[in-house]
Amino acid sequence: MNFSLRSSAFIGGFCALAATIIWSGNFVIARGLVDGVPPISLAFWRWTLAILVFLPFALKPMLRAWQPIRIHLGYLTLTALCGVTLFNTLIYIASHSTSAINLSLIAITFPIFVILLARFYWHERITRPKAIGVGLVIIGVINLVTQGKPSQLLSVEFAQGDIWMLAAAICFALYSVMVKRKPAALGAWAFQLITFIIGWVLLLPFYLWEASNTHFQIHEADLSILAAIAYVGVAASLLAFVLWGHAIALLGPTTPAIIYYSLPIFSGLAAYLFLGETLGSIHLLSASLILAGVILAIYRKDQAQR
Template structure:
């Protein structure tokens, strides 16, 4: 349920951010998203950060690496990639991330690749392909890859790397301390890129009309989603958690129908059946 909740919130993130890059440039969007996330989380995390400061210092290298990959780089690259490529390309490339997670977990963390997990992952993969191509495989042959596509591939790999790092969280660090430290460190590492993008300008920092969207991105798609995703990884491992990410296009489709009035057809229903069956199959334990 934690992984499903995180995926649903991230689907809303894509719905909200789809036309939002015209209002704020990508690094600025990422920066203010994490400013709000830190502002919301810090009052709850501060007592934990103070109490566990010795452990934070002892694991500073791990926390910097996790913050840099999951907070500083991942979402920023997604927003930058969105400026240079199509939504179809982004969706196709984004679904590679769960495959990266499963493969990296198998290579470096010894997660078992039993038959059910392999079959379920492939089933979910083809379900997403069916959804994104509209049942016409020829669409894939017409794709043209550019710098945005390459950046999205890098973002997908970084997200997989981050998910594996979460599984390696030192046992002495509470999840609140982990989130508070990585959010703060990731935001700090975003500052130079933010100032560079703004040309070191002291012009108005953020339009008030953007506050509602940024509040959603900061509170729901950052604090709540990352907390749920990290909790899922700790409970069931990165491989099984990753498969739930295949549900992202389904959640996006439902939310687009509700909030944007976009229709759902037989392709969506057929792909939903494949994806849900694949998730259920892959989530079965090897025992």
């Protein structure tokens, strides 16, 4: 592997890890907003803020790329639907009707869907190190969410929210695979802004429907809710998606998906720091398994050939 390939791998890995860390904070904040903000409203206002912040920087690149945007409008619409309109909205809806253990278990299926979709669309090989790494990560995450008692899996009862969470995992896997097909004529900023806008437009009628049936108003929200929306709108929506798209452009969809498996580690750390939750030996063991699996899955000789 030459210096350029090593540099690309490092930058791509850093971007995927940074996006994962940001999203771990998003999960912690979202749990705290379950009773304060309706799910579609939370998704709508986060994307509204993301667009407003991104617009001054990406409007000109988007306008310059208007011709390829028109040509690839179908692809952009489907990508925006999966990654912007549906993904986080479904997570917020799911959090209202299922348990934390179920959400965590279903969330780990996302990289599996990415690997399968990448195999189907891009013919990426599922190497032995990758398979072993994924296995270690799954064991680590299951150990984490069951507190070292995997037998709890036998007593899990799936609620309606589990279906929403599974749909969210599939949507984000589709988004991650489709980002790899981004037309070369579309720059990263133009691509992100137009998908944000299209996804926001597709979400708008659902927001209006929810708003007509609830009493939540953004101008009446307290400062803590406004600060939380600012985080999910700027960091978890804008910054994390830009980082994630850059990671996929450099590494393909599979390796960032493996790195995403480390999300429970950062979510647990954030819960410890900000929510006062304790970290025990189960968390340390699970973190070790997850990190070992991620390293094994992404550090392989054929990385430079992809």
